[in-house]
Amino acid sequence: MLIGVPKEIKNHEYRVGLTPSSVRELVAHGHKVQVETMAGAGIGFADNDYVAAGATIAASASDIFASAEMIIKVKEPQKVEYEQLREGQLLFTYLHLAPDPDQTAGLVKSGVTAIAYETVTDRAGGLPLLAPMSEVAGRMAPQVGAAALQKANGGRGMLLGGVPGVAPAKVVVIGGGVVGTNAARIAAGMGADVIILDKNVKRLTYLDDLYGPRIKTQYATIDDTEALVLEADMVVGAVLVPGAAAPKLIKKEQLSRMKPGSVIVDVAIDQGGCFETSKATTHADPTYIVDDVVHYCVANMPGAVARTSTFALNNATLPFALALADKGWKKACQDDPHLVAGLNVHAGKITYKAVADALGYEYLPIESALA
Ligand SMILES: NC(=O)C1=CN([C@@H]2O[C@H](COP(=O)(O)OP(=O)(O)OC[C@H]3O[C@@H](n4cnc5c(N)ncnc54)[C@H](O)[C@@H]3O)[C@@H](O)[C@H]2O)C=CC1
Ligand SMILES: CC(=O)C(=O)O
């Protein structure tokens, strides 16, 4: 199969779909890989590293979109990218379609077959291709939130861990999955007073076993979520209903009652965000203020630590990329119920129910797409 890797074009996005090591694995399986020139340059992968791994270098993204049978990316295709996709081509990347009607319409119109990293599942009920980036974004959340709490950045002027004789900041994490757990762990490590809210009692039990009294847990009723958010110095938004738009758990009216200078890090922004006032920001201009509350809503947080993130992502995606290349998407999906869970779009139809429901498309059941 001819596999293409374009350079990412989102703001300050330096991750790349394949590392040179991953290219070498695909080439060892008999595939051809074409990488756009400078695709990995931002994180120390020179064109020559890709050539040494067996790739050829394409002068432009349009060469790749024109010829590749499978395109491997990191972030969802931007307009200039999805306009070049076509029927019979396979796209393997993050998509986050539910909050993104324009991209969804573009993919449907193109006829492409698109497998979204974020809805591929595993035997334990997890999301193995989302998890590595959730680990990164979760660990970054207290770090970026701590900076936002500084006075010059609009924050309350609080040190996350306090000092002897002065209490630490209160950090509330909504959603105790991969992002939430990693955010809580780092915030607690920085000395903050941390509590995690979730609706899944089993998950809260697991977190309690894992961290003991160092991190508190709370069942996420509307009442308790509101009470804790109003007391918080920093809130991390980390909920997910796979494939669906994030539920808006904190309304504008509630936000206006938060402490002036408090900080929201809405990691769930890639699914639309869990605060009514959240809108996606970029690494170039990551924060804005509503009602004296600093909002950090960068939808590609792991792009800031792109080298770590690219290795972590490739560790998870490579086995699936190999299966797709070796068998073709249909056979690979027929053989693997977890990979097929990633199928979001096929030949002009939406094949993921939560996306179809969120955006008012007819849903094509996966079995029909695979027939
Ligand atoms: N902004 C960025 O750069 C990045 C964003 N993300 C996003 O972060 C979000 C969280 O991802 P993960 O932690 O991997 O998901 P996850 O599935 O591991 O965890 C989500 C948790 O939210 C809980 N939850 C769902 N509805 C809830 C509610 N109403 N109240 C309280 N808890 C609720 C679930 O029970 C689950 O424990 C996703 O939207 C993901 O796409 C992930 C990586 C990078
Ligand atoms: C998951 C995601 O949105 C990211 O890694 O950018």
Ligand SMILES: [Mg+2]
């Ligand atoms: Mg206020």
